[in-house]
Amino acid sequence: xxxxxxxxxxxxxxxxxxxxxxxxxxxxxxxxxxxxxxxxxxxxxxxxxxxxxxxxxxxxxxxxxxxxxxxxxxxxxxxxxxxxxxxxxxxxxxxxxxxxxxxxxxxxxxxxxxxxxx
Amino acid sequence: xxxxxxxxxxxxxxxxxxxxxxxxxxxxxxxxxxxxxxxxxxxxxxxxxxxxxxxxxxxxxxxxxxxxxxxxxxxxxxxxxxxxxxxxxxxxxxxxxxxxxxxxxxxxxxxxxxxxxx
DNA sequence: CTCATTCATTGACAAACGTCGATCTATGTG
DNA sequence: CACATAGATCGACGTTTGTCAATGAATGAG
Numbered sequence: 001x002x003x004x005x006x007x008x009x010x011x012x013x014x015x016x017x018x019x020x021x022x023x024x025x026x027x028x029x030x031x032x033x034x035x036x037x038x039x040x041x042x043x044x045x046x047x048x049x050x051x052x053x054x055x056x057x058x059x060x061x062x063x064x065x066x067x068x069x070x071x072x073x074x075x076x077x078x079x080x081x082x083x084x085x086x087x088x089x090x091x092x093x094x095x096x097x098x099x100x101x102x103x104x105x106x107x108x109x110x111x112x113x114x115x116x117x118x
Numbered sequence: 119x120x121x122x123x124x125x126x127x128x129x130x131x132x133x134x135x136x137x138x139x140x141x142x143x144x145x146x147x148x149x150x151x152x153x154x155x156x157x158x159x160x161x162x163x164x165x166x167x168x169x170x171x172x173x174x175x176x177x178x179x180x181x182x183x184x185x186x187x188x189x190x191x192x193x194x195x196x197x198x199x200x201x202x203x204x205x206x207x208x209x210x211x212x213x214x215x216x217x218x219x220x221x222x223x224x225x226x227x228x229x230x231x232x233x234x235x236x
Numbered sequence: 237c238t239c240a241t242t243c244a245t246t247g248a249c250a251a252a253c254g255t256c257g258a259t260c261t262a263t264g265t266g
Numbered sequence: 267c268a269c270a271t272a273g274a275t276c277g278a279c280g281t282t283t284g285t286c287a288a289t290g291a292a293t294g295a296g
Contacts, residue, residue: 014176014178014179014209014212014272022166022167022170023162023163023166023167025159028159028160028162028163028166029159031156031159031162032156032157032158032159032161032162035153035154035156035157035162036153036154036157036158038149038150038153038157038229039150039151039153039154039156039157040150040154040283040284041143041146041147041149041150042146042284043150044141044146044149044150044153044229045141045146047229048140048141048146048228048229049140049141051229052140057133058132058133058242059242059243060132060133060241060242060243061132061133068284068285068286069285069286069287070242070243070244070286071243071244071245071246071285071286071287071288072284072285072286073243074243074244074245075244075245075284075285076284077243077244078244078245090243090292090293091132092242092293092294093241093242093243093292093293093294094132094242094243094293095242095243095244104226104229132242158253158254160254176272177272177273178272178273181273186254186255186256187255187256187257188256188272188273188274189255189256189257189258189273189274189275189276190254190255190256191273192273192274192275193254193255193274193275194254195273195274196274196275208262208263208273210263210264210272211262211263211264211271211272211273212263212272212273213272213273213274237296238295238296239294239295239296240293240294240295240296241292241293241294241295242291242292242293242294243290243291243292243293244289244290244291244292245288245289245290245291246287246288246289246290247286247287247288247289248285248286248287249284249285249286250283250284250285251282251283251284251285252281252282252283252284253280253281253282253283254279254280254281254282255278255279255280255281256277256278256279257276257277257278258275258276258277259274259275259276259277260273260274260275260276261272261273261274261275262271262272262273262274263270263271263272263273264269264270264271264272265268265269265270265271266267266268266269266270
């Protein structure tokens with residue numbers, strides 16, 4: 001579009017062109033993927049339970065507490081691990097999960113929200 | 119199922135019954151809704167732009183920066199406002215948005231992640 | 237080996253989501 | 267009044283999501 005050929009605007013311009021995106025597509029997608037992992041009530045409960053526990057927690061303890069079918073819990077745990085929020089550890093037949101306590105802070109940092117949190 | 123009638127387990131129990139949900143359904147859903155608002159790359163960019171600006175930003179400035187159709191930008195802004203993350207202000211024909219800088223901190227607090235952030 | 241247990245994976249289904257074109261409302265100009 | 271502009275709302279579309287039953291893989295007991 002040729003700006004010079006435009007008729008004079010009947011409404012004055014409200015703001016300057018200002019700065020660019022200030023965040024690459026990759027950064028935005030990476031940050032969104034972490035928050036997407038926390039965007040489900042069940043996964044919020046999981047993260048909260050793990051945040052309250054100083055030791056890794058067994059899946060056999062999470063499943064009854066969440067009152068969901070076992071494949072559903074496994075599905076949510078995988079999403080949290082893929083997002084980098086949880087760490088998995090196998091002990092014999094059992095699988096234990098614990099929180100990676102730096103991950104959320106990293107996402108909030110990219111958002112430029114450090115000052116707004118805590 | 120009658121527990122007393124079960125045969126002895128061939129695998130020992132891994133953990134105690136332990137604590138309950140420790141987070142109500144309403145708290146989990148409320149927290150998840152805030153993170154859901156941040157679970158899209160476009161909305162991450164919007165929040166980042168607003169976080170970098172000390173003054174409210176006009177929609178007419180957001181739309182070209184995001185390279186998306188105007189109804190799409192309006193849709194994302196509504197989701198962020200509904201989540202309590204953004205505040206809307208009408209100035210004549212234009213709509214300005216700014217960040218509610220306490221909202222994310224509140225969500226992270228419910229998660230019990232204060233210590234892990236910042 | 238056989239069997240039981242824990243957990244992950246697959247497949248299917250309904251619900252929710254992101255995107256955009258078309259339309260509507262509200263504000264300001266003349 | 268008529269007209270132009272900014273932005274919200276509506277409908278439709280393809281994609282993604284949460285859930286579960288069924289199945290598969292891995293570990294341990296006997």
